[in-house]
Amino acid sequence: MIRKISQMPIYLLAIILLLFTGLPFFIMVNTSFKQQLEFMTSPWSLPESISFSNYALLLELDFTRYFLNSLFLSVASVILVIVLGAMASYPLARLKFRLNKPVFLLFMIGMMIPIHTTLIPIYILTSKMGLYDTLWGLIGPYVAFALPISVIIFTQFMRDIPRELEESAKIDGCGHFRLFWRIIFPLLTPAVATVAIYNFIHIWNEFIFALVLTSSSDVATLPLGLREFYGEFSVNVPGIMAALTLGSLPLLLVYFVAQEKIVKGLAAGSVKG
Amino acid sequence: MLEKVEKLSKPKVATSTDVKKARKRKEILAIIAFIAPALLVYGVYVVYSIFMTFYYSLFDWSGIDNNLVFLGLSNYIELFQDGVFWKSLQNNFLLVAASLLTQLPLGLIMALLLFSPIKGIRFFRSIFFMPFLMSTVAIGILFIFIYDGNFGLLNDLLRMVGLESWQRAWIGTESTAIWAVIATVCWQFAPFYMILFRAAIVGIPEELYEAADIDGANSLQRFKNITFPLLMPIITTSAILSIIGSLKYFDLIYVMTGGGPSNSTELMATYMYKQTFTNFNMGYGSSVSFSMLIIAFIVTIVILFGERRRRGEE
Numbered sequence: 001m002i003r004k005i006s007q008m009p010i011y012l013l014a015i016i017l018l019l020f021t022g023l024p025f026f027i028m029v030n031t032s033f034k035q036q037l038e039f040m041t042s043p044w045s046l047p048e049s050i051s052f053s054n055y056a057l058l059l060e061l062d063f064t065r066y067f068l069n070s071l072f073l074s075v076a077s078v079i080l081v082i083v084l085g086a087m088a089s090y091p092l093a094r095l096k097f098r099l100n101k102p103v104f105l106l107f108m109i110g111m112m113i114p115i116h117t118t119l120i121p122i123y124i125l126t127s128k129m130g131l132y133d134t135l136w137g138l139i140g141p142y143v144a145f146a147l148p149i150s151v152i153i154f155t156q157f158m159r160d161i162p163r164e165l166e167e168s169a170k171i172d173g174c175g176h177f178r179l180f181w182r183i184i185f186p187l188l189t190p191a192v193a194t195v196a197i198y199n200f201i202h203i204w205n206e207f208i209f210a211l212v213l214t215s216s217s218d219v220a221t222l223p224l225g226l227r228e229f230y231g232e233f234s235v236n237v238p239g240i241m242a243a244l245t246l247g248s249l250p251l252l253l254v255y256f257v258a259q260e261k262i263v264k265g266l267a268a269g270s271v272k273g
Numbered sequence: 274m275l276e277k278v279e280k281l282s283k284p285k286v287a288t289s290t291d292v293k294k295a296r297k298r299k300e301i302l303a304i305i306a307f308i309a310p311a312l313l314v315y316g317v318y319v320v321y322s323i324f325m326t327f328y329y330s331l332f333d334w335s336g337i338d339n340n341l342v343f344l345g346l347s348n349y350i351e352l353f354q355d356g357v358f359w360k361s362l363q364n365n366f367l368l369v370a371a372s373l374l375t376q377l378p379l380g381l382i383m384a385l386l387l388f389s390p391i392k393g394i395r396f397f398r399s400i401f402f403m404p405f406l407m408s409t410v411a412i413g414i415l416f417i418f419i420y421d422g423n424f425g426l427l428n429d430l431l432r433m434v435g436l437e438s439w440q441r442a443w444i445g446t447e448s449t450a451i452w453a454v455i456a457t458v459c460w461q462f463a464p465f466y467m468i469l470f471r472a473a474i475v476g477i478p479e480e481l482y483e484a485a486d487i488d489g490a491n492s493l494q495r496f497k498n499i500t501f502p503l504l505m506p507i508i509t510t511s512a513i514l515s516i517i518g519s520l521k522y523f524d525l526i527y528v529m530t531g532g533g534p535s536n537s538t539e540l541m542a543t544y545m546y547k548q549t550f551t552n553f554n555m556g557y558g559s560s561v562s563f564s565m566l567i568i569a570f571i572v573t574i575v576i577l578f579g580e581r582r583r584r585g586e587e
Contacts, residue, residue: 010389022400088311091304114521116542117566118322144318176303205408207524223410230414244411251406267472
């Protein structure tokens with residue numbers, strides 16, 4: 001699209017932006033392979049020899065547990081959001097009833113609510129339910145705040161499914177439940193992918209609910225775990241950088257495997273919102 | 274014969290309305306069964322919580338005991354006279370302005386670059402996008418080291434270009450902390466807008482550019498007359514996302530400075546957190562967080578209203 005300009009300035013600009021976005025990341029990975037002494041004497045050089053000792057140390061500590069906590073929470077919440085969101089969207093998209101619009105509007109308003117506005121009551125509620133400092137206590141808020149965007153995506157997608165499909169199913173005496181699970185839900189795959197990707201990324205990196213609703217290191221998620229490493233390692237900068245690298249790795253790996261899907265899912269999710 | 278038919282058909286009509294009613298009732302039950310689970314979760318955690326935030330904001334309450342003292346709107350009056358709250362509101366709007374002026378243009382430039390004829394587009398795109406995928410906590414800790422006064426990357430870079438006098442503890446100094454933190458927020462989110470703009474540019478029909486080529490338009494004209502106007506809707510959406518996001522921002526500031534030094538980087542959300550969970554002023558914290566909601570709400574209405582008027586004029 002910018003075909004006619006000479007290419008030199010474009011490359012220059014691209015490389016400047018590459019340094020801008022990539023340099024901090026490069027420094028992080030680079031430092032993580034160093035020994036502490038080496039970091040002190042020459043912080044920015046390439047490591048003399050690549051050492052994985054910092055990583056080995058992390059795996060001995062609680063890193064695996066943080067990782068598994070985050071994985072469990074993200075997967076469980078995303079599955080629940082898909083099931084609850086798709087079910088709620090079915091009547092909203094395809095059936096006529098008086099409260100259709102108000103209910104949809106109610107979900108839409110959720111898009112602009114700052115989660116912080118609900119933090120204090122959710123903290124009190126979670127404590128009262130006996131779910132404080134458990135992973136279960138986090139699933140509720142995660143699902144609740146993922147629902148608005150998911151309902152919007154599912155509803156829009158379902159509105160475009162041709163009606164003839166369910167007409168014929170109805171004639172066969174198929175009830176709404178069988179109709180939904182047998183015929184509509186299998187057609188939702190692209191919307192399910194969008195909802196899953198969009199919410200997984202956000203829940204994986206979620207910070208404030210995890211900070212407020214948990215306190216012990218047993219149930220800490222990866223973002224909280226990284227802060228704990230930061231506190232524990234204090235002056236061991238290479239150790240901290242190894243923790244940050246390892247903490248960022250899962251999402252980056254997923255990204256490199258399913259780049260197109262993730263980019264599309266994020267764009268669709270945000271614009272629909 | 275006719276009578277017979279009537280007699281036969283009469284009960285039939287009655288049953289068919291019965292069937293209709295039964296079917297209608299069944300349909301309503303089905304609708305409830307489909308929506309109720311989602312609505313329950315959403316209702317408890319979002320709708321109920323918003324009302325409770327307002328309710329708690331009317332009390333003096335530590336949150337630990339059951340000793341709630343009703344104050345009416347006193348918390349809000351106190352809030353109006355609270356210099357730290359105004360400071361954080363000001364910082365939130367600073368963040369809004371910085372986000373609009375840096376994240377969106379940077380995102381647009383990066384998106385346009387991805388359509389230029391340079392080699393290794395995939396590589397560039399992957400690197401450009403990486404900041405957005407990193408966990409915010411990781412970014413925060415990483416930048417604490419970059420801004421460090423003793424061995425930070427930024428100070429080292431300044432020394433290399435001979436600007437030693439500029440060196441400082443970037444987030445430890447009151448005057449620079451807010452800018453250092455805002456720059457980090459922009460670093461994290463610019464790639465996100467790149468993705469949105471890229472998706473929108475892909476959607477622009479190639480024929481428009483071909484027509485422009487025939488008319489002999491240069492790159493700048495093509496951008497000004499085709500790309501930019503067609504990107505207007507997504508730019509508006511991005512601006513809304515960026516404004517709302519900046520008004521409720523929390524994570525990076527909390528990790529990097531916790532609102533300090535001496536409240537110079539305080540945002541509404543960090544101040545709310547501090548009042549509630551550090552000072553145990555649940556009532557006052559609730560009034561801060563309810564004010565956040567009101568401000569976000571007003572800003573959204575203003576944007577949507579302005580957008581509608583702009584569209585009406587076109």
